[in-house]
Amino acid sequence: MNTYITKPVLIGLAVICATLVGADFLRDGHGYFSFENWPLIYCAIGFVVYGVLIILAKGLRVLIERPENYYGDLAIDSEPEPGMGPIAPEKSGVPHD
């Protein structure tokens, strides 16, 4: 179903990450706070924070999501997107389905 995050892409990412884990030993430990010097702390921050953020956002979605015409049919969200102002664009796009 998703056509872009394929196995090669994942493997590529994993290789880069592994390299960066290795590079962790090149750090000279000049952080402002002591915990900055813990091994692999930034890897953890990146990974965990990202995951938690997405999950929290999904949770938020439960609370605040509304249909597009929530503010009425004349609100900006329920209008079709603009072409380029009053001048008609060269329409070459094909809508999906």
Added chain:
Amino acid sequence: MHHHLILRVVAKLLLPFILLYALYVQWHGDYGPGGGFQAGVIFAVGFILYALVYGVDALVRVVPRGVLVGAMAVGLLLYAGTGVVSLFLGLDYLDYSRLAHDPVHGQEWGILLVELGVGIAVAAAMTAIFVAFATREPDIDDEDW
């Protein structure tokens, strides 16, 4: 046109005296009571009497509206113009001292001219107001007010 014969005759008889009296008031304004305003009103009264007895149309034939407007304007010009003349004579406005050979006479001449102007303007204005009211076509229905 044959009604009120006495009224018509008497009115015609009175008219010259009214006008004469007006002129008396006009010219004696600087010695006795009177002056341009009063004279003008009395003068206008003569015309109004004429109109009351003979009808407004007759009055308008005697003094057409254009003449009235003109007389008003001329009267005012006479009044204001006299002052302007003294400006040209190198004095302040309304200072008539140089209108004649000596200041006192000049002042007298000035006042006489001014009063004449006032008289003409007032007479014409009074008559014009009367004519305006008397000849007004009832072009407004009561509901319109």
Added chain:
Amino acid sequence: MIPQAIISQLPILQVIVPLIAAPFCALLGGRNRAWALAFAVSLVTFAISAMLFASTLDGTVLSYQLGGWAPPIGIEYRVDALNAFVLLIVSGVGALTMLYARESVAYEIDERHHGLFYSAFVFCMTGLLGVTITGDAFNVFVFLEISSLSTYALVASGAKRDRRALTAAYNYLIMGTIGATFFVIGLGLLYMITGTLNMADLAHKLVEHGDSRTLRMGFAFIVVGFGLKLAMFPLHLWLPNAYTHAPSAVSAFVSATSTKVAVYLMLRFLFTVFGFSIPFEVDVLRTIVLPLALIGILAGSIVAVFQEDLKRLLAYSSISQIGYMLVGITLLTPGGLMASIIHLFNHAVAKAALFMVAGAYVMQAGTSTISDLRGVGRDMPFTTAAFVVGGLSLVGVPMTVGFISKWYLVQAALEQGWWPVAGLIVLSSLVAFAYVWRFVEAAYMYPTPDGVIRREAPLTMLIPMWIFAGSSIFFGLNASLTSAAASRAASGLIAASSLIWQ
């Protein structure tokens, strides 16, 4: 370049040039001749008042004695920074309105009445200039009557377009006459006390005389009389109808000048003649005029919001704007006075532009009803743009003159610690925004009704309109000239009064 002899005669020329020209207008009759004369005369008048303004800006006071009689007995014309400023406003507005009048009057007045119309117009100007320039209190009454009587005639001449002009003129006549009569009664009472009619002399003798019941009566009559003439709040009832039904050129001219001249008279009498030598005068201003002015500011604006007719809307907005000037006066501080005087100018400029716009609509769209003017912004872009500029000035948006005057007024109110007054002024600006917006919305946001064809106003109307609109921006950006004149005038008034300033 100009002979000294003429310079010394400038004060009188200011009045007699239009005075002589007026009857000639009536004699000339036909449309273009009368107009051409009136226009030429108004330009000359403007030039004269500009010269007067220039020669009094440094604080010189010009005095001119009519007929060579010395002041306490003879009539004196006295030009100082304050009335030179007002003269400039009156003659400037007069000249531009005259330019504007050509097309507008041709549309609104019968050809055969043009001579008389322009004659009355020039008379009205004469009267207003005379009222402003004279230093003799009774002469004020004479010129006041000249200007008022001709204004009644001018308002009534709107009858061709709308019969209601006649009733409006009649009501105006009654009210105006009462106002003038009150003034004369008051003046009579003052004469009883002092035996003089020259303003400077009056001032002097009133201080000597001290407090008395007669003086108080005179003061009350004069204040109420002027209150009528300048359309102070509950005495404003003549104004909306008169401004609405008068011919457009008359609305523009009268709205910009006649109430302003009345405000000037109020200032002149309060400060120069009475000079607040007794506490009663201050009490009247603070306990009667101030509350009424405040109510007027708010009520005028709110009523304007609900008006259907553009000219009427503008008329009610005038009532509210006059309130500002009165508030400035009642502050009795240099700042407040200056705010009033500068607002005198600023409001004249903005209102003249706005009424000219309304007149252009009357001529090109045949109506000044707001709902009939929907979409007019597209058909008459320049005219409507001028309205927007003038309207912004009424609201007091920065970079317009309205802002300048409100700024000074709010500052002056705060200086006195009158917080609620300052708040009210700001609040009324919001209301002003509401009524201006109502029209702007109708003009721009709605389509033109079907079958309505409107063309842009002719150039002779656009030019004066935009001169006013432009100057309401220009003087909003660069207020140094107007504020210098206003502060000079204010300090002159204060120097003349006997109030002791903190």
Added chain:
Amino acid sequence: MTDYFMPSLIYFAAAAIVPFIAAPRLRATFMLAVPFAGFASFATMAYGTYAFMPFFDFNLKIFRLDGLSFIFGLIFSIAAFISIAFAWHIRDRLEQVSSLVYAGAAIGAVFAGDLITLFVFWEGTAIASALLIWARRTPGAIATTMRYFTFQIASGLLLFIGIVLFYRDTGSVAFQHMELDSLGTWLIFLAFGFKCAFPLMHNWLQDAYPAATPTGTVTLSAFTTKLAIYALARGFAGTEFLIYIGAAMSLFPVFFAAIENNLRRVLAYSLNNQLGFMVVGIGIGTPLALDGTVAHAFVHVIYKALLFMSVGAVIYRTGTAKVSDLGGLWKYMPWTMAFCIVGSLSISAFPLFSGFVAKSLILSATASSGHIWVWMALVVASVGVLEHAGIKIPYSMFFGHDRGWKVKEAPLPMLLIMGFAATLCVLIGVFPQTLYALLPYPVEYEPYTADHVITQLQMLFFAALAFALLIRFNIYPAEYRSINLDFDWVYRRFLPNVLRVVTHYVTVIWRVYARFADRRIERALMVIYRAHGPQGALARTWPTGSMVLWIAILLGITLGLAYL
């Protein structure tokens, strides 16, 4: 005024001329020259204050050139150039004129040496930018314009009252550093806050940016908020309170951005978040932090414009900016994709891109001032930036779900200007010292230390890994048509509803009450209610007699006073 020609006047003069140039190409070319002329007018001047103008009792300092205003003048000139060039194909005179006025007013505000001048230009930006949104001319856009304008005018009004009070307190209107110690300065602070989109005042941003035309949004994104940043930096540098505001600002939008469907709104949230970094920098107020803020504003204007341009180009070709409608465009718009990715890498602060060299200044300033929690918030926010701006924007347009679009590449002028912006991003990233040299305070900072580069890459790539896994396991939020409530719900829904309910109950209670109350009271109240209406007593034509009655009453009162 005689010795100097203000740059903003060049813009205004150009705006006055533009509508009268009939040939479209000529018009666009003319406009393109304006930013250069504007920049040239102050580029070579010595620092100092010029262009005094007497106004009331004040001597206005219209033009003050110093380190801070110079660099903001430069940023705004670049932004004006980019947005005008991107709008090359636009023929709508309203949009063209208002964009020129907008840019001119913003530049004028930056050079304002006193609060009154600032206020005038402040309002100028409000009006011009509102027109820019209005230029789209759909009912929704007009409604948005009204809301937007209300916010901007509210800001102006607060500023105005603030200036008046400030002047009364201090007797000065100079625009200098201020302390939050009086009502006046608080109001000025709030006015800046409105424009800077502080939390709870931020919704105009998310409301307006998706509403303008695609070109209009590029213009909008550059000026208003950065002007507020400048004003805060000038007036309130070192105000502790700002640090926490900034932290909140940088943090909360990332959640909203992650689930937003409209890409331009995602970018608006991202803008909010970026402003948060700058506000933190201002709050810390050390030279390093302020330099960071300025540098960040500088690079931000460029990469945010680049991102908005790439979204704009996509809208231009597809007519939509919704995640739920887009995907798989990389085949058809490869250049746009490349530039978009440069923008994304810059905003996510990848080494060698402009965001990296600017954001790290703020982060190290925060760390060295010891605000550990704020620092952590900023780090979390950085991951959030990567999420919504670094990954979501390019991924959802050019990859994601293939929706079957077959479109042409963006037109050449658009590509050129995007290429220009992208080049700037890379150049600044590679040669940071050039940027640092322009900053108001001398800065000794080297972003490219091994430690810094490695930790940054670790964080970014592990986050990317997390993203890939989340996509893989279908945890990543699905895209479909929807909107999300934000604080604007309060004034678009909640307050109107409350008002409706209250009105309803008041009416009901009133009816009940009226039934029992004396009828005369009701009538009296109705009289007051009606007094001002079109047929109201105050608006009616009165008979002469009653008018005279008023006169008599008034005279009576006045005379009565005489006997007291």
